Amino acid sequence: xxxxxxxxxxxxxxxxxxxxxxxxxxxxxxxxxxxxxxxxxxxxxxxxxxxxxxxxxxxxxxxxxxxxxxxxxxxxxxxxxxxxxxxxxxxxxxxxxxxxxxxxxxxxxxxxxxxxxxxxxxxxxxxxxxxxxxxxxxxxxxxxxxxxxxxxxxxxxxxxxxxxxxxxxxxxxxxxxxxxxxxxxxxxxxxxxxxxxxxxxxxxxxxxxxxxxxxxxxxxxxxxxxxxxxxxxxxxxxxxxxxxxxxxxxxxxxxxxxxxxxxxxxxxxxxxxxxxxxxxxxxxxxxxxxxxxxxxxxxxxxxxxxxxxxxxxxxxxxxxxxxxxxxxxxxxxxxxxxxxxxxxxxxxxxxxxxxxxxxxxxxxxxxxxxxxxxxxxxxxxxxxxxxxxxxxxxxxxxxxxxxxxxxxxxxxxxxxxxxxxxxxxx
Amino acid sequence: xxxxxxxxxxxxxxxxxxxxxxxxxxxxxxxxxxxxxxxxxxxxxxxxxxxxxxxxxxxxxxxxxxxxxxxxxxxxxxxxxxxxxxxxxxxxxxxxxxxxxxxxxxxxxxxxxxxxxxxxxxxxxxxxxxxxxxxxxxxxxxxxxxxxxxxxxxxxxxxxxxxxxxxxxxxxxxxxxxxxxxxxxxxxxxxxxxxxxxxxxxxxxxxxxxxxxxxxxxxxxxxxxxxxxxxxxxxxxxxxxxxxxxxxxxxxxxxxxxxxxxxxxxxxxxxxxxxxxxxxxxxxxxxxxxxxxxxxxxxxxxxxxxxxxxxxxxxxxxxxxxxxxxxxxxxxxxxxxxxxxxxxxxxxxxxxxxxxxxxxxxxxxxxxxxxxxxxxxxxxxxxxxxxxxxxxxxxxxxxxxxxxxxxxxxxxxxxxxxxxxxxxxx
Numbered sequence: 001x002x003x004x005x006x007x008x009x010x011x012x013x014x015x016x017x018x019x020x021x022x023x024x025x026x027x028x029x030x031x032x033x034x035x036x037x038x039x040x041x042x043x044x045x046x047x048x049x050x051x052x053x054x055x056x057x058x059x060x061x062x063x064x065x066x067x068x069x070x071x072x073x074x075x076x077x078x079x080x081x082x083x084x085x086x087x088x089x090x091x092x093x094x095x096x097x098x099x100x101x102x103x104x105x106x107x108x109x110x111x112x113x114x115x116x117x118x119x120x121x122x123x124x125x126x127x128x129x130x131x132x133x134x135x136x137x138x139x140x141x142x143x144x145x146x147x148x149x150x151x152x153x154x155x156x157x158x159x160x161x162x163x164x165x166x167x168x169x170x171x172x173x174x175x176x177x178x179x180x181x182x183x184x185x186x187x188x189x190x191x192x193x194x195x196x197x198x199x200x201x202x203x204x205x206x207x208x209x210x211x212x213x214x215x216x217x218x219x220x221x222x223x224x225x226x227x228x229x230x231x232x233x234x235x236x237x238x239x240x241x242x243x244x245x246x247x248x249x250x251x252x253x254x255x256x257x258x259x260x261x262x263x264x265x266x267x268x269x270x271x272x273x274x275x276x277x278x279x280x281x282x283x284x285x286x287x288x289x290x291x292x293x294x295x296x297x298x299x300x301x302x303x304x305x306x307x308x309x310x311x312x313x314x315x316x317x318x319x320x321x322x323x324x325x326x327x328x329x330x331x332x333x334x335x336x337x338x339x340x341x342x343x344x345x346x347x348x349x350x351x352x353x354x355x356x357x358x359x360x361x362x363x364x365x366x367x368x369x370x371x372x373x374x375x376x377x378x379x380x381x382x383x384x385x386x387x388x389x390x391x392x393x394x395x396x397x398x399x400x401x402x403x404x405x406x407x408x409x410x411x412x413x414x415x416x417x418x419x420x421x422x423x424x425x426x
Numbered sequence: 427x428x429x430x431x432x433x434x435x436x437x438x439x440x441x442x443x444x445x446x447x448x449x450x451x452x453x454x455x456x457x458x459x460x461x462x463x464x465x466x467x468x469x470x471x472x473x474x475x476x477x478x479x480x481x482x483x484x485x486x487x488x489x490x491x492x493x494x495x496x497x498x499x500x501x502x503x504x505x506x507x508x509x510x511x512x513x514x515x516x517x518x519x520x521x522x523x524x525x526x527x528x529x530x531x532x533x534x535x536x537x538x539x540x541x542x543x544x545x546x547x548x549x550x551x552x553x554x555x556x557x558x559x560x561x562x563x564x565x566x567x568x569x570x571x572x573x574x575x576x577x578x579x580x581x582x583x584x585x586x587x588x589x590x591x592x593x594x595x596x597x598x599x600x601x602x603x604x605x606x607x608x609x610x611x612x613x614x615x616x617x618x619x620x621x622x623x624x625x626x627x628x629x630x631x632x633x634x635x636x637x638x639x640x641x642x643x644x645x646x647x648x649x650x651x652x653x654x655x656x657x658x659x660x661x662x663x664x665x666x667x668x669x670x671x672x673x674x675x676x677x678x679x680x681x682x683x684x685x686x687x688x689x690x691x692x693x694x695x696x697x698x699x700x701x702x703x704x705x706x707x708x709x710x711x712x713x714x715x716x717x718x719x720x721x722x723x724x725x726x727x728x729x730x731x732x733x734x735x736x737x738x739x740x741x742x743x744x745x746x747x748x749x750x751x752x753x754x755x756x757x758x759x760x761x762x763x764x765x766x767x768x769x770x771x772x773x774x775x776x777x778x779x780x781x782x783x784x785x786x787x788x789x790x791x792x793x794x795x796x797x798x799x800x801x802x803x804x805x806x807x808x809x810x811x812x813x814x815x816x817x818x819x820x821x822x823x824x825x826x827x828x829x830x831x832x833x834x835x836x837x838x839x840x841x842x843x844x845x846x847x848x849x850x851x852x
Contacts, residue, residue, distance in 0.1 A: 177484050
């Protein structure tokens, strides 16, 4: 269950097996998470990066889609619970993904939203756009600076891409829209606990990404941990920062349902799986994607929590099951999962990116073109591919962002009304 | 204040006058309401029909945008209140639009959402998509029929277009996506108190629209009033209908701020204005758009609450003010507002529409082409024009709807889990 990259790959392999496949997901859409930050920064609309699950699998007659959330799994009796009901299964594939972790500081969640779902992306978009609106109406200079200070915690791909896009909005999209505040003064601070940005990539890529970020005007703080957070700001590396908006791109944790399995989880709450991705002791139950703590059988390195890892695990397990269903292959003879690193990349604003492909590191425009092509290629559905390309072309040409909508606010709560005495200051 | 059709027209006329213009709106976007039903029925994304107000007026240096909701207006002292603050004005243009009225049955509001804002459209989209999901999981045949019964109250353009689009989704978009329910059995019931659909259009157009609706499979009930409503259904024309979803497209009412003016309102809560759109006794305060109860000075007929009426009133008042500011023209010599009916139209599903233009009534494909051209032409911004055309072309070609996303549901609450005993019934 789970209709992310891993889950859909499994379903695809089982399409022609004659097996009855039930695909359970708590959302009705597959989400292309790598572009979620573009929804959060008003570059794309939610529908551009999401596809209804039912329409993805409509050609597979043996696949049933169920909208719902699995509460727990009983591996011994091969049942899963869901609402008040139980479903039995012969084979189980868990692909429920990962969520954020605030490292024990759950109180920070409301203050510093993460970016894993469309609703979270829309929440961040609303907060970001409101910050500029409120700054425009703010009379007190100090409070205005705080409203225009954004802290992004975590410099993995999501954090780096968010920080770059925020800075770009502030410096390039918004200046002509606002009269009183100079939005280009907005501070974007990227805080990372490790000693480099993009710790999952090559050192060269990290260095280049940091350079790109700093050229854009993002303040990068390495070796810096967030130790406290309140309504007005946070403490990072011992320094107090007044910031109205904090975006959390730091910790991930395996989906909650993993804890109901009664099997060992790793420190991030992911299920420790066998080399064949099955759960130890349960050869017919698999975990794939971000929810699995898997290592590459060849190198012993952990498989990274990226789309490629999920797709490859899904493909691997789907093949094993299809094979055993069709040929009655002995589960003892399953192969071990190996990860093929097809490269990793991150984009920093318009036409800047870094990419590691094999031993090569690409930088600048070439990396950005590569990034664009790869992301469009992996989007599900031709409609979304076409739309995303059009949006990007448009933004590239006129430097505007079309999805600058504040929604989900039935009663706009503008705390500080316009201060007329300062209206001419712009 | 108000950045709808009327408000923006006024602003446009005042752009070069040197006057300081403050544009107050409680949303940050101008919304193209005529296409809102397409967001509610998953054909378009919110950003396709909305444009950030700031970017619309960014070229006008004398226009300041304020995000906020005006609570009350004091005409005598020329002040408006807003949060804890007051703003003084020399000229006031009220263009706050209209909202729904449930004719005294305010309890129906939660049960039967209306369609005036993007948030309402997203709410309806969620309800509609969830109805099909729940029907798919529903074991009880009677409950399943109720889940697939949609009642649209009010057969003005919005009601007619909603009913047509809902029927089209059920009969053409969804059948291949669902396994257990036959979505084409969904009942769409359009309830209207008058004796014809589209009462604002010609009788010929009404007759043709009804025919199109019935050919599509919509049940049209004329001379029928809704007298009761509860969680399970409603009573219309004395008949009890079990329906999980009711959409309200019936009554409109002038925006609430009008009631703070202490001047006579009409039965719909709109401000009764002078022939020059000013408020009686206050020649420097105007009301334009859906919030104004205005009559055509030539015919004595009420100006209809449509985009054209709003645009023409806004243009008219903007010109008066610009003229008096520039030439010091005497307010006594203002012209009276006349409405130029450029035609009205409504679309019913794919490639069917009716249109009244002058003495002519168009029908079928030609009306639909006309409808498409006019709607795209009036969309604000080239980006939205292009996107909407692409979406429509896509849907026309492959009969799919791209924006089928259920968002805004942090915790999906699926009441009835899948009933395995019936899983093979499809």
